[in-house]
Amino acid sequence: MATAYQDRKIPVAPLNAGDAPFFEGAAAGKLMVKYCNDCKQYHHYPRPMCPFCYSTHTEWRQARGTGVVYSFSISRATGPIPYAIAYVTLDEGPTIMTNIVETDLDTIQCGQKVTVVFKPTEDPKLAVPMFKPA
Amino acid sequence: MTIKGKAYIGGIFEHPARKLGNDISQAELHAQCSKGALEDAGLSFKDVDGYFGAGDIPGGLLSMVDYLNLTVRHLDQTYTGGSSYLYLVAHAAEAIAAGKCSVALISLADFGRRGTAVRDRGEGIAEQPFEYPFGPVTVNLYAMAAQRHMYQYGTTSEQLAQVKVAASHHAQWNPNAVIRKVLTTEDVLNSPMVADPLHRMDCCVVTDGGGAVVVVSPEIARQLKKPKVKLIGVGESSKDQMGGKIDLTYTGAVRSGPIAFAEAGVTPADIKYASIYDSFTITVVETIEDLGFCKKGEGGKFVCDGNLVSGVGKLPFNTDGGGMCNNHPGNKGGITKVIEAVRQLRGESHPKVQVKNCDIALAHGTGGSLGTRHGSATLIMERE
Amino acid sequence: MSIKGKAYIGGIYEHPSRKIDNKSIAELHTECAKGALDDAGLTFKDVDAYFCSGDVPGLGALSMPDYMGLTVKRQDSTNTGGSSYLFHVGHAAEAIAAGKCKVVLITCAGFGRRGTAVRERGGPDAPFEYPYGPVTVNLYAMAARRHMHEYGTTSEQLAWVKVSASHHAQHNPHAFLKKVVTVEDVLNSPMIADPLHRMDCCVVTDSGGAVLVVAPEIARQLKTPRVKLIGQGESSKGQMGGHVDLTYTGAVRSGPVAFAEAGVTPADIKYASIYDSFTITVVETIEDLGFCKKGEGGKFVSDGNLISGVGKLPFNTDGGGMCNNHPVNRGGITKIIEAVRQLRGEAHPKVQVKNCDIALAHGTGGSLGTRHSSATMIMERE
Numbered sequence: 001m002a003t004a005y006q007d008r009k010i011p012v013a014p015l016n017a018g019d020a021p022f023f024e025g026a027a028a029g030k031l032m033v034k035y036c037n038d039c040k041q042y043h044h045y046p047r048p049m050c051p052f053c054y055s056t057h058t059e060w061r062q063a064r065g066t067g068v069v070y071s072f073s074i075s076r077a078t079g080p081i082p083y084a085i086a087y088v089t090l091d092e093g094p095t096i097m098t099n100i101v102e103t104d105l106d107t108i109q110c111g112q113k114v115t116v117v118f119k120p121t122e123d124p125k126l127a128v129p130m131f132k133p134a
Numbered sequence: 135m136t137i138k139g140k141a142y143i144g145g146i147f148e149h150p151a152r153k154l155g156n157d158i159s160q161a162e163l164h165a166q167c168s169k170g171a172l173e174d175a176g177l178s179f180k181d182v183d184g185y186f187g188a189g190d191i192p193g194g195l196l197s198m199v200d201y202l203n204l205t206v207r208h209l210d211q212t213y214t215g216g217s218s219y220l221y222l223v224a225h226a227a228e229a230i231a232a233g234k235c236s237v238a239l240i241s242l243a244d245f246g247r248r249g250t251a252v253r254d255r256g257e258g259i260a261e262q263p264f265e266y267p268f269g270p271v272t273v274n275l276y277a278m279a280a281q282r283h284m285y286q287y288g289t290t291s292e293q294l295a296q297v298k299v300a301a302s303h304h305a306q307w308n309p310n311a312v313i314r315k316v317l318t319t320e321d322v323l324n325s326p327m328v329a330d331p332l333h334r335m336d337c338c339v340v341t342d343g344g345g346a347v348v349v350v351s352p353e354i355a356r357q358l359k360k361p362k363v364k365l366i367g368v369g370e371s372s373k374d375q376m377g378g379k380i381d382l383t384y385t386g387a388v389r390s391g392p393i394a395f396a397e398a399g400v401t402p403a404d405i406k407y408a409s410i411y412d413s414f415t416i417t418v419v420e421t422i423e424d425l426g427f428c429k430k431g432e433g434g435k436f437v438c439d440g441n442l443v444s445g446v447g448k449l450p451f452n453t454d455g456g457g458m459c460n461n462h463p464g465n466k467g468g469i470t471k472v473i474e475a476v477r478q479l480r481g482e483s484h485p486k487v488q489v490k491n492c493d494i495a496l497a498h499g500t501g502g503s504l505g506t507r508h509g510s511a512t513l514i515m516e517r518e
Numbered sequence: 519m520s521i522k523g524k525a526y527i528g529g530i531y532e533h534p535s536r537k538i539d540n541k542s543i544a545e546l547h548t549e550c551a552k553g554a555l556d557d558a559g560l561t562f563k564d565v566d567a568y569f570c571s572g573d574v575p576g577l578g579a580l581s582m583p584d585y586m587g588l589t590v591k592r593q594d595s596t597n598t599g600g601s602s603y604l605f606h607v608g609h610a611a612e613a614i615a616a617g618k619c620k621v622v623l624i625t626c627a628g629f630g631r632r633g634t635a636v637r638e639r640g641g642p643d644a645p646f647e648y649p650y651g652p653v654t655v656n657l658y659a660m661a662a663r664r665h666m667h668e669y670g671t672t673s674e675q676l677a678w679v680k681v682s683a684s685h686h687a688q689h690n691p692h693a694f695l696k697k698v699v700t701v702e703d704v705l706n707s708p709m710i711a712d713p714l715h716r717m718d719c720c721v722v723t724d725s726g727g728a729v730l731v732v733a734p735e736i737a738r739q740l741k742t743p744r745v746k747l748i749g750q751g752e753s754s755k756g757q758m759g760g761h762v763d764l765t766y767t768g769a770v771r772s773g774p775v776a777f778a779e780a781g782v783t784p785a786d787i788k789y790a791s792i793y794d795s796f797t798i799t800v801v802e803t804i805e806d807l808g809f810c811k812k813g814e815g816g817k818f819v820s821d822g823n824l825i826s827g828v829g830k831l832p833f834n835t836d837g838g839g840m841c842n843n844h845p846v847n848r849g850g851i852t853k854i855i856e857a858v859r860q861l862r863g864e865a866h867p868k869v870q871v872k873n874c875d876i877a878l879a880h881g882t883g884g885s886l887g888t889r890h891s892s893a894t895m896i897m898e899r900e
Contacts, residue, residue, distance in 0.1 A: 094760025116894030193641015200756025213578030374584030
């Protein structure tokens with residue numbers, strides 16, 4: 001069995017204050033993740049206040065863009081085309097929701113090494129990070 | 135079979151802002167308020183084991199708890215409009231009394247000044263087809279309560295105005311208050327009529343902001359440095375259109391009040407300070423009657439002659455300036471009612487408005503609309 | 519410092535319909551309320567507290583009491599998704615224990631089959647999830663996939679959850695799916711979101727139910743067999759700032775709280791209502807509640823171990839959300855109802871557990887894949 005990857009129209013939800021660097025970073029080809037200067041941990045999704053130590057000394061950092069698939073599912077009957085929703089654990093630590101793209105969707109596996117790609121959204125100024133096999 | 139003495143208010147925080155820019159999200163504002171109340175208590179997010187929120191938590195209960203990364207064993211999202219936060223304090227006390235949590239965080243954060251589009255409130259609302267066509271908005275619904283109270287009891291616009299005047303006397307000492315000018319009866323009566331008989335100044339302020347309250351078990355309270363404020367009585371009830379037997383001259387406080395007083399074992403005469411929900415001037419007049427501070431129908435007379443002004447009258451109320459002049463974050467005044475009552479009991483109110491020997495205080499919330507459906511909750515607290 | 523024995527389930531009602539065209543949501547809530555009151559032998563005038571969740575129309579806890587003409591002194595509108603009603607029972611017991619009310623009415627009702635437009639919920643998490651196409655089934659599917667990866671759980675094992683439920687549903691005349699199905703039936707049903715097939719999912723129904731939680735002094739006056747609440751626990755679990763772990767649920771916290779309060783262990787449970795939005799929900803929950811070791815849930819549910827009269831842990835003997843009913847996509851209230859039927863000895867004779875003296879009901883709301891809530895109730899026949 002093979003399920004070919006197809007590009008999907010990517011919607012965006014209204015951004016809340018402080019969210020833009022993730023999406024604007026993606027549009028500029030950068031995977032941006034929040035880092036806490038006090039407890040020295042990355043977190044996701046991004047918040048101004050660190051969810052581990054509650055410090056506000058957080059900053060955006062560019063992640064390497066590599067990680068491994070934590071889990072995934074091929075949605076076959078929930079939209080017009082199949083797509084692979086996934087959680088990817090970044091080398092920096094946090095596990096983030098994403099899509100796996102540009103591969104035969106039936107070959108995706110937990111533990112698989114992946115690398116970031118950036119996909120445009122319906123908003124021309126904003127993109128989102130997705131991942132393909134490394 | 136009571137929550138008396140089973141829970142304490144361990145921490146309070148009122149956000150100092152009244153107008154916020156677009157650079158802060160609602161979730162972040164909740165986090166700031168929560169952090170403020172926890173710091174006030176000397177506790178941290180890791181100590182929280184119960185989270186309580188109302189209709190203003192973005193994405194719902196599960197999103198907020200995830201955002202704050204809390205590990206909880208009690209969750210409550212009772213929503214009764216602006217009174218929700220007093221319901222939540224009461225529910226937190228029950229949960230603590232049952233051993234279900236020991237540090238309950240309650241937060242409110244919203245942007246009232248961004249305005250709210252008139253919205254279709256959702257699918258299947260039973261009453262909506264029979265109300266919506268007639269143009270009900272918050273102010274004209276409360277105005278109908280005021281109109282009827284005037285008709286039935288002879289209450290006057292001058293009397294209602296005293297609620298705003300008294301609040302302004304307090305607000306002058308609050309550097310964060312929206313309206314700090316001391317107002318006169320004429321100021322209120324000369325302000326534009328918004329919905330007869332309510333003038334613009336019969337209405338509360340509209341603000342961005344928020345606050346948080348931490349309710350704790352007695353064991354936790356003993357470890358905190360702040361003066362101990364003990365919850366001794368709570369009551370709640372709602373009131374509505376009763377199948378067409380409408381009566382706009384009284385509120386759910388006729389039920390929530392007696393329950394709270396009985397549990398606390400005190401009477402209105404024992405209350406040294408009262409936070410009374412003041413969305414509109416009429417809200418205060420009806421509530422004061424229903425809580426038994428005066429006879430039914432005499433609320434208009436009761437609020438006159440500075441009787442609500444701290445240091446002057448018999449019932450010092452809303453010494454932060456209340457919703458009338460200080461703050462009504464996101465159109466919900468409940469949490470600030472709890473907060474100022476706690477300040478009074480701790481002796482932390484502004485010296486110009488601090489009630490002497492303030493050992494027992496009451497806070498009352500009214501949510502929704504006096505003209506249709508509303509929630510009422512009464513808390514009675516004691517300085518230990 | 520406990521709710522043990524402070525409250526009883528005095529009345530239950532499950533609406534018999536699964537597809538409804540000609541009623542309003544408020545009317546359906548009221549029919550369910552009336553059903554539970556009739557069951558208890560009480561009236562609307564006896565109700566002094568009303569609890570509801572996100573399925574009620576109008577403003578929070580205010581509109582439905584107005585519609586039903588209730589005078590209440592305790593309200594709760596906690597919404598944690600389909601588990602809400604198990605949260606409500608715990609809160610009701612706390613309120614009754616505190617002397618705040620004596621007859622708590624909890625209702626759930628709505629039209630799942632009318633469909634719900636996919637909405638962006640406006641949470642702080644939404645911008646970081648919505649672009650990736652999360653829907654309920656693919657989020658649960660990611661939990662299933664990871665559980666398979668870490669513990670070797672198989673699709674065949676998951677299928678046993680549906681198979682077991684169908685064995686029970688055949689005896690329920692109201693069940694949406696009454697046909698007994700096989701593991702092959704489940705595996706041959708269309709793949710919705712790998713690894714979950716159509717038959718790994720619960721049914722979608724228009725329906726509802728109601729539960730009355732009453733004070734001990736009220737319970738003593740009722741004709742219905744007495745079902746006492748002896749333990750309740752609740753919690754939630756989220757993405758933990760990026761420390762995502764989809765292999766366990768909030769039941770790891772709600773379960774131990776409820777068991778400790780009740781003073782019983784999983785071995786004492788004669789019947790369990792386990793929230794079954796998807797097959798994986800049951801497998802993870804059974805592990806987290808301690809019915810088997812972590813990772814062995816797939817093995818545990820196999821070979822009829824969940825079937826009444828056959829296995830060690832009879833579950834969802836009404837057919838559950840899998841086959842019977844999942845009103846308005848919320849399966850919590852029916853979990854409580856079937857557990858009470860079992861304790862009363864009112865389950866269908868073909869599925870009634872013998873000497874059913876202690877039962878458990880567990881609810882899971884929201885999504886295992888992102889944020890969910892968990893509540894566990896333990897009840898005893900008196």
